[in-house]
Amino acid sequence: MKKTIVTCIVALALSSASFITQAKTPAELNDLEIAHVAYTADVIDIQYAHLALALTSSEQIKKFAKTMIRDHEAVNEQALALLSKLGATAQDNFLSQKLVSDSKEIINELSQLRGKAFDKRYAENELAYHKAVNGLVAGSFIPNIENKEVKALFEAGLRIFKSHENHAAMMVKNLK
Amino acid sequence: MMTSLQLSIASFLMLFITFTGLAQASETNVEEEAKAIEGTAHIIEIRDFVFSPISVEVKAGDTITWTNFDIVPHTATAIDHSWDSGSLKLGESFTYTVTDDMQLDYFCLFHPMMKANLALEK
């Protein structure tokens, strides 16, 4: 009986310890979790772009989608190269999971739209998505990243995604 | 007093210095001649989604070399598509020789907000 109680207390202590170290806000993520979020965010935008290539007939949207695939793939290639150089692996976390579940809803919504309605929604989502991710990168990630090389890659990434945000804003305007 | 070994090292060094001096002098001559024949070589960097310098004064016969320093690919493409670098990945370059009738306004096909231009000196 006594033994069981001790085991229970130990188990409880252990689980609460792991609960404490688990990040709950973006600012609490460690470098490897931040890298995972960024990688996931890139993959999601590539998925949106593939959906757009399949569903749009607008040349403007097609060109934009191809640029998203080309650029996000290039950034992820650099990120993987840096991680392997550092001998590290990105770590899954609450924010990556949230991004994935949100993106599933958006893909579901987008895949039911056609023509101008699709183009408009895709462009608006690209603008909102890049804005949100850029906000995270500038506000929560870059100030907290400890590794210098990882930080430099995020700074370069932010400049790229800012240009995507402007590009998306131009597209939204053109589609009005 | 110098030993003969020190002497021979010293004379070898002097010879070496003379030769390098000669080689440098003739290299500069070649460069200058090439410049006179081929015109000026202009360098444009693509960095942080900007062509830099954004405007370059050129004349027919000059060469322009664009180099991409960004992680993502860019292009240098005439607005009427009459000349085009094709996709330039990180570290890749494209060189074009200026002609009198070339299109002077250009942009990046992948990021159409990236615009720049050349000014033709007649």
Ligand SMILES: [Cu+2]
């Ligand atoms: Cu570009």
